[in-house]
Amino acid sequence: MAIPVLKASALTKRFGDFVAVNEVSFEIRPGEILGLLGPNGAGKTTTIQMLLGLVTPTAGSIHMFGLDLSTHREEILQQVNFSSTYISMPQALTVEENLCVVARLYGISDRARRVNDIIKKLEMEEFRSKITRKLSSGQMTRLTLAKAFLTEPRILFLDEPTASLDPDIADKIRSLLKEEQRASGLSILYTSHNMREMEEMSDRIIFLQRGRIVAEGTAREIIDRFGKADLEEVFLKFAREQRQAS
Amino acid sequence: MKLHRITALLVRHLYLYRRSLPRIMEIFYWPFLDLVIWGFITLYLARYQSQVPGFVTFFLGALILWDMLFRSQQGITIAFLEELWARNLMNLFASPLKPSEFLTATMAMSVMKVTVVSIVMAGSALLFYSYNILIVGVWLMPFVLNLVITGWIIGVFTTSLIMRFGQEAEVLAWSMVFLFQPISCVFYPMEVLPTWLQMIAWVNPAAHIFEGMRTVLSGGASPLGNLAWAVCLNGAFLVVVVAWFYRTVAYCKEHGLLVRVGE
Numbered sequence: 001m002a003i004p005v006l007k008a009s010a011l012t013k014r015f016g017d018f019v020a021v022n023e024v025s026f027e028i029r030p031g032e033i034l035g036l037l038g039p040n041g042a043g044k045t046t047t048i049q050m051l052l053g054l055v056t057p058t059a060g061s062i063h064m065f066g067l068d069l070s071t072h073r074e075e076i077l078q079q080v081n082f083s084s085t086y087i088s089m090p091q092a093l094t095v096e097e098n099l100c101v102v103a104r105l106y107g108i109s110d111r112a113r114r115v116n117d118i119i120k121k122l123e124m125e126e127f128r129s130k131i132t133r134k135l136s137s138g139q140m141t142r143l144t145l146a147k148a149f150l151t152e153p154r155i156l157f158l159d160e161p162t163a164s165l166d167p168d169i170a171d172k173i174r175s176l177l178k179e180e181q182r183a184s185g186l187s188i189l190y191t192s193h194n195m196r197e198m199e200e201m202s203d204r205i206i207f208l209q210r211g212r213i214v215a216e217g218t219a220r221e222i223i224d225r226f227g228k229a230d231l232e233e234v235f236l237k238f239a240r241e242q243r244q245a246s
Numbered sequence: 247m248k249l250h251r252i253t254a255l256l257v258r259h260l261y262l263y264r265r266s267l268p269r270i271m272e273i274f275y276w277p278f279l280d281l282v283i284w285g286f287i288t289l290y291l292a293r294y295q296s297q298v299p300g301f302v303t304f305f306l307g308a309l310i311l312w313d314m315l316f317r318s319q320q321g322i323t324i325a326f327l328e329e330l331w332a333r334n335l336m337n338l339f340a341s342p343l344k345p346s347e348f349l350t351a352t353m354a355m356s357v358m359k360v361t362v363v364s365i366v367m368a369g370s371a372l373l374f375y376s377y378n379i380l381i382v383g384v385w386l387m388p389f390v391l392n393l394v395i396t397g398w399i400i401g402v403f404t405t406s407l408i409m410r411f412g413q414e415a416e417v418l419a420w421s422m423v424f425l426f427q428p429i430s431c432v433f434y435p436m437e438v439l440p441t442w443l444q445m446i447a448w449v450n451p452a453a454h455i456f457e458g459m460r461t462v463l464s465g466g467a468s469p470l471g472n473l474a475w476a477v478c479l480n481g482a483f484l485v486v487v488v489a490w491f492y493r494t495v496a497y498c499k500e501h502g503l504l505v506r507v508g509e
Binding site: 013015046049052053054055056073074075077078080082084087088089090091092102105106147 | 328329331332333334336337338339340341342343344496499500501502504505
């Protein structure tokens, strides 16, 4: 079995008395797309924030490419990137300027070529000179994805990347992600509230509920284990249980 | 005109004040500062009226130098606020960027701002008042460098507070530096202050620079002593405030504040 590119062991985060993530352990293998599912407040975003070094875990460890995140932050983050519906980029800069800044930040040497390539790949030519403030939500999502792809990461964290996109663009983004994954062996941690998308995209899925992993496997395995018709029914079961418990 | 719509807007603003200490403080802050600064200037003029040769020279020089300190602080704090307003902090702190690199970039930005502002202010003073800042002579450069460093110290301190307390503390970006103005003795000598305030002013590096400026402009002794104190105090405070910034980043990561600071 291939050595995992990411290994989270007994990852825990407490905010005072509230346990946001509770002894979560998982691995991502090279070229794998791992879906992270769970109702709001299940601990998905906190988990991703810990993996990105934005939140310090209360306990547990994170290793990527065999390195410990707590001691090798810079080397690890050089090979990792993320995109989320909930972030933005400097509004007064053009799309191209923003991508140039990111390229500098990650020390990319052939900046102009790489920025051009990514703009073409994500079909952003028509708005490459547009001020970011004036982008539509779909264009903004493409910009944050471009930012994530630009640095050619080995692991990509995608937090609801298609949430604000129309079905056509969302489909294009999914195809692109699959294509990138096949071409470069990219590993992806993916969250979405679109269950059909999760089934289509993920090689494996982890279900979180109240900060704990409650199910793990392929979409089919999880659906069969809980005797439900599809992933959406499994999601509803966990979401309702979480709401009743709180 | 409908009273209920006017009341709705009033209540909307009062809700803000109910939970926001910085907003309440701001109501008292500016009148208090105005009173303190203009009070000491009045005392200075009343006490030394006959002994102050060309106090316009003092005031214009002081104003230009104070603005350099102010712009230096703004260069740091506004650079951070720009990232906060753009919701770009996550992009930065999830990249390989180190806190030291972040600070160095903002300090470089502040130097650029100070350079541009200095040229504009010195040029304007020459054009409108025939006042040449270069009369400060060879001491001008070390004075300016020290004021820039004091601006960095206040800027990093303010940035740490905004990072820790979020957008509520944004107002500090513009107001914090003025808290240091009365004890920087910009427009009056340190001896005008009450003794207890003189002791506080003495540990403020900017106060030594403005004292030095007055010494030079009144054709007195060398300001080397003032400069030496300013360099030592700046060095010590810079180390402390950078360490505090690192501690704040760690605290914010511990409490998940880094990802919520823009909310």
